[in-house]
Amino acid sequence: MISRMIYRGIWKPGQQEAGLQALREDVQASRLVREGALMTAAAFSWRDNVFLYYECNGTEVDPLKVAEAAGPHLIDWAGEAEPRKWIPMVDVFHFNEPAGYEHWLRKAPVERRVGRVAHLKREMMASYIYYHYQLQEERAFLGDKYEIIAMHENLLFGYQEFPKVIEDPVVPGRLSTKGTPENWGDSRMDLHFQPWEDDGYLYFKPVELIYAYYIGEIHSEEEAGKTEA
Numbered sequence: 001m002i003s004r005m006i007y008r009g010i011w012k013p014g015q016q017e018a019g020l021q022a023l024r025e026d027v028q029a030s031r032l033v034r035e036g037a038l039m040t041a042a043a044f045s046w047r048d049n050v051f052l053y054y055e056c057n058g059t060e061v062d063p064l065k066v067a068e069a070a071g072p073h074l075i076d077w078a079g080e081a082e083p084r085k086w087i088p089m090v091d092v093f094h095f096n097e098p099a100g101y102e103h104w105l106r107k108a109p110v111e112r113r114v115g116r117v118a119h120l121k122r123e124m125m126a127s128y129i130y131y132h133y134q135l136q137e138e139r140a141f142l143g144d145k146y147e148i149i150a151m152h153e154n155l156l157f158g159y160q161e162f163p164k165v166i167e168d169p170v171v172p173g174r175l176s177t178k179g180t181p182e183n184w185g186d187s188r189m190d191l192h193f194q195p196w197e198d199d200g201y202l203y204f205k206p207v208e209l210i211y212a213y214y215i216g217e218i219h220s221e222e223e224a225g226k227t228e229a
Helices: 016-025 028-035 068-073 124-136 215-228
Strands: 001-012 038-046 050-056 090-096 112-119 148-152 153-164 208-214
Touching: 001 090, 001 148, 001 153, 016 038, 016 050, 016 068, 016 090, 016 148, 016 208, 028 038, 028 208, 038 112, 038 215, 050 090, 050 112, 090 124, 112 124, 153 215
Parallel strands: none
Antiparallel strands: 001 050, 038 050, 038 208, 090 148, 112 153, 148 153
């Protein structure tokens, strides 16, 4: 069973550069991918935020084990019995979901792994989830197999891979209704997002990739290294 995990962290004041350097040098994520505990692991940076995206193979892996080196540079989040370095972001939309290990393996090389962010208007958060859950579970139309959008407060973080893979979901939808607008434009997503302060643009903007590892690529690189040796 593959579980998709997305987390958000915030750098302590003045700790961003040190934290990013620690993440770039950390071998934990690549080791977990190499050992098969994770299928994919990626980290992204935006302003004072850092995001983790990873896919657990079987047992769910704590984010502190994936990005342990970043811990000392992150603020503590309150809200539970113990402060946390990483806040789990809520999966609010995906076109597809893992039906098993073989189903989720990439069948072709991935050229780019992209993270993106957007802000919702707070009064439109429930509407955004409502429309997207309908679309997701009614299987109203097909989209990118590996795309996922997660939320913490009114911040959205999206993960994508290119080239896109478009295929029918294997896992059945959870709704038998037909409430998704036939014309998706009628959902008026343009009214859901806060304009960006710098240019007034709506929707998602890309963020910086720190690292990305995938089990097929790591094993291929190791085999190539053995051949060259």
